Amino acid sequence: MTSVLLSLSALVTASALAAPTAQAAPRASAPSGWDAVSAGELREIAGVTDNPDDVSAAAEEPLTLALESVKNAKFVTTELNHTAPNTGVLRARSDKIGGWESLSFEWDEATQTYAVRSLANNRYVTVEQNYTGASENLLRARSTSAGGWERFVLWHNEELDRWALQSASNGLFVAMENGYTGSLQYALRARSTDITGSWEEFNLYDLGV
Template sequence: MTPVLLSLSALLAASAWTAPAAGAAPAVPAGWDKVDAAELADIAGEPAARKAPVADVSAQAEEPELLAVQSLVNNKFVSTEKTYPAPDTGVLRARAAQYTGSWEGFAFEWDETTDTYALKSLANNLYVAVEKNFTGNGKNELRARSTSVGGWEQFVLYYHEGLDRWALQSTLNGLFVTMENGYTGSLQYALRARSTEISGWEEFNLYTLAP
């Protein structure tokens, strides 16, 4: 299925949001705008919104805030690897050709107090955390493993209207989420919050799972 371009011009024109304070996080490149819950809901509900390429599954998501995430590097959808052994149980990887069910679905939950999103995996009903204390290739990897939301589970969502692309930034370390296309083995295509810029590997499509 060919993605349908989204337009945020009307929404973002009225936005007064700015990048995080200096010193708190890497500078957000020009053209990338922070998106709040109302804007995301409007986008998901638009007739022209992207609809996930869906396999033949019996149950589909019904709420517009339920989304599939696609890497623009390898054009694969992000899955929750809930059957992976510890310590990588629940790691997020861009490895699915289409939305096949809950493994590729995420609820984007908005918190007005912190102006951040929490991502809840539909595969295991756990929140996505940034593993800041991991070492090696797993450092700062994204894993769906938390039952509640704290600093490790909070993200800022950005959109670039001109490029029609999305990016996620962890508030835990201030870094942007990257898809590790160059990895090999079980962590190939894993998502990690480790980049100080948005330059390609940090760019994603969002697809609504609403009918």
């Protein structure tokens, strides 16, 4: 398992709802200290190619990664055993990486965004914008295709060596709900207007598959 949470400069050498159509992510203002990461840059970080501009190859060969929450040091898992309407919810609750923690990051050149597909159930991660209350904008691996609700911008902070996800659909950043209790404790939700701390920050690991 290869960590891919180092800075971009260092890694050059070290290395059931219908979604709207895909659209470019809102990037009117980048978070201070954070940079959006393209497919070529991500593949360079993982040591897959020496050419960071080879986005066509990146699109053909998605990277399989694991997300680890900085806040609680747990890996993000696809909860296949949760009952409806939360089947496939993403939660940062695992101490190690197994099958349910594997996520495929698939680049779309047209929108400059990623779709995230869970290898646990072969479904794309959706931001549930029609949910209400504490479940609004919950991340669930439940879609068979990647539309607007399944698109994300991947951000990197070189100084912190950390990563963040922004929903392309609502423009909000993904937070790990550390304060929740019950079956949605540590659930991921696209609900933050900025990257304010460890709840929105993640480490990434290349699983090499």
